Amino acid sequence: MRPVYLDNSATTPVDPRVVEAMLPFFTEVFGNASSIHTFGQQARAAVEDAREKLADLVGANARELVFTSGGTEADNTALRGVALQFREKGNHIITTKIEHPAILSTCRALEGEGFQVSYLPVDSTGLVDLARLTEAITPQTIMISVMNANNEIGTTQPLPEICALAHERGILVHSDCVQSLGKIAINLKQLPLDLASFSGHKIHAPKGIGALFVRKNVRFQPFMMGGTHERKRRAGTENVSGIVGFGKAAELAAQYMPEMSKRVKDLRDRLESNLLQIPGTIRNGHTVYRVPNICNLSFDHTEGEGLLISLDLEGIAVSTGAACSSGSLEPSHVLMALGRDKRDVHGSLRFSFSRMNTDEDVDRVLEVLPSIVERMRAMSPSYSAD
Amino acid sequence: MSTEPYSPQLLEHYRNPRNVGVIEKPDGSATRENQACGDVLQIFVRIEKNAAKEIRFKAEGCIPTVALASWATEWALGKKLGEIQKLNPAQLSVVLGELPQHKRHSALLVVETLRAAITNCFLK
Numbered sequence: 001m002r003p004v005y006l007d008n009s010a011t012t013p014v015d016p017r018v019v020e021a022m023l024p025f026f027t028e029v030f031g032n033a034s035s036i037h038t039f040g041q042q043a044r045a046a047v048e049d050a051r052e053k054l055a056d057l058v059g060a061n062a063r064e065l066v067f068t069s070g071g072t073e074a075d076n077t078a079l080r081g082v083a084l085q086f087r088e089k090g091n092h093i094i095t096t097k098i099e100h101p102a103i104l105s106t107c108r109a110l111e112g113e114g115f116q117v118s119y120l121p122v123d124s125t126g127l128v129d130l131a132r133l134t135e136a137i138t139p140q141t142i143m144i145s146v147m148n149a150n151n152e153i154g155t156t157q158p159l160p161e162i163c164a165l166a167h168e169r170g171i172l173v174h175s176d177c178v179q180s181l182g183k184i185a186i187n188l189k190q191l192p193l194d195l196a197s198f199s200g201h202k203i204h205a206p207k208g209i210g211a212l213f214v215r216k217n218v219r220f221q222p223f224m225m226g227g228t229h230e231r232k233r234r235a236g237t238e239n240v241s242g243i244v245g246f247g248k249a250a251e252l253a254a255q256y257m258p259e260m261s262k263r264v265k266d267l268r269d270r271l272e273s274n275l276l277q278i279p280g281t282i283r284n285g286h287t288v289y290r291v292p293n294i295c296n297l298s299f300d301h302t303e304g305e306g307l308l309i310s311l312d313l314e315g316i317a318v319s320t321g322a323a324c325s326s327g328s329l330e331p332s333h334v335l336m337a338l339g340r341d342k343r344d345v346h347g348s349l350r351f352s353f354s355r356m357n358t359d360e361d362v363d364r365v366l367e368v369l370p371s372i373v374e375r376m377r378a379m380s381p382s383y384s385a386d
Numbered sequence: 387m388s389t390e391p392y393s394p395q396l397l398e399h400y401r402n403p404r405n406v407g408v409i410e411k412p413d414g415s416a417t418r419e420n421q422a423c424g425d426v427l428q429i430f431v432r433i434e435k436n437a438a439k440e441i442r443f444k445a446e447g448c449i450p451t452v453a454l455a456s457w458a459t460e461w462a463l464g465k466k467l468g469e470i471q472k473l474n475p476a477q478l479s480v481v482l483g484e485l486p487q488h489k490r491h492s493a494l495l496v497v498e499t500l501r502a503a504i505t506n507c508f509l510k
């Protein structure tokens with residue numbers, strides 16, 4: 001039976017057309033993009049072509065994009081780079097409680113270096129309260145970092161309003177756009193973010209390649225020290241094949257955007273509406289303001305790891321926010337921030353789609369998951385079907 | 387499939403748990419909850435001639451909690467109560483494989499609940 005992969009927010013399969021585009025850059029066009037001979041200049045041309053393609057996808061000027069090793073490096077660079085650049089101006093950063101660990105861990109590290117960080121709460125759907133955001137701003141605030149779409153529940157934040165609030169006060173805005181890239185339109189010509197993080201492997205490019213958007217005239221201190229690569233903004237020999245792959249993936253993502261917002265969304269919605277028919281099932285995340293490919297549900301009187309492995313044994317890959325499911329005893333910080341009961345987090349599953357999913361994938365989950373939930377509830381000391 | 391952290395024996399118990407259910411009017415029972423991760427385990431025992439004649443459990447918990455409860459109840463069946471009280475978490479890992487560090491609380495939860503159910507028999 002064909003495996004069903006519904007963990008595309010963790011990573012996606014590389015599109016064969018991306019692999020094909022990358023292959024010449026391992027053996028034929030292998031030059032260092034900084035070299036001035038022909039080998040190097042061929043690589044340079046490919047890097048700049050890829051930069052244009054990514055710029056087209058996000059509505060940026062290509063020169064505003066800095067290639068990195070991935071979303072985590074982009075997040076680290078944005079936060080640390082701005083914090084260090086502007087520490088004379090202020091030492092306060094605002095973010096949210098539901099950010100990716102790449103943001104939260106960097107913020108905690110900066111707290112240890114004399115910065116103050118406000119971690120904003122969210123409502124039960126995962127939305128940031130703009131009034132709370134405004135209240136959190138102080139004369140010392142130099143940056144606000146709020147993710148575009150949440151990786152666990154898919155909720156999208158009101159970034160235009162956040163940018164307006166911040167820019168009125170001369171504060172920079174960064175957004176982790178890793179989960180929104182290729183899922184919803186990002187047009188940086190209209191959305192006035194100062195910095196934005198992207199990752200390749202969430203849009204069918206390989207792992208190990210990402211990018212940081214830095215708007216023209218926004219200054220930051222580079223994170224990686226070394227040579228003059230990426231116009232002195234990120235040292236290190238360019239990962240040419242990865243960059244080419246990211247460029248091709250960005251080109252394809254732009255082509256498939258209508259499919260993402262219709263066919264993939266329909267798949268997600270069909271799965272969700274059917275699973276919500278199981279009594280004791282709730283949705284985590286906003287019903288409207290969310291990316292079209294993520295669905296997060298909690299099944300009461302179940303346990304996420306057991307659900308996940310039971311599905312895995314049926315050839316279906318998903319993820320869970322349950323405690324102790326990923327090497328830690330902590331339940332999902334995102335679901336806890338929604339105000340969910342620990343028991344709801346205990347039985348949570350995330351289904352995340354890509355354009356490669358089909359109706360058959362949804363059918364297969366609907367065929368096996370209800371009986372897994374039922375079996376687990378039959379074993380629960382506290383479950384009553386009445 | 388990615389079931390690497392667990393031994394085949396443990397997974398077999400998870401997929402086909404033995405002794406699931408309740409005993410009406412048991413001679414002893416106990417319910418314990420792991421506050422850290424939220425796992426709940428309930429064990430019921432019926433005794434005859436100072437040995438476990440019947441033993442059942444219910445669980446809302448992660449894979450090792452269910453699998454170890456299945457193994458432990460099967461192991462305990464027919465044994466003298468004093469012998470059951472001597473079960474320790476290390477025995478479980480000998481039989482079902484070493485648990486990842488963050489899952490060791492499952493073995494503790496199973497042993498504690500089983501011991502508490504047996505102690506409850508003495509109190510009645």
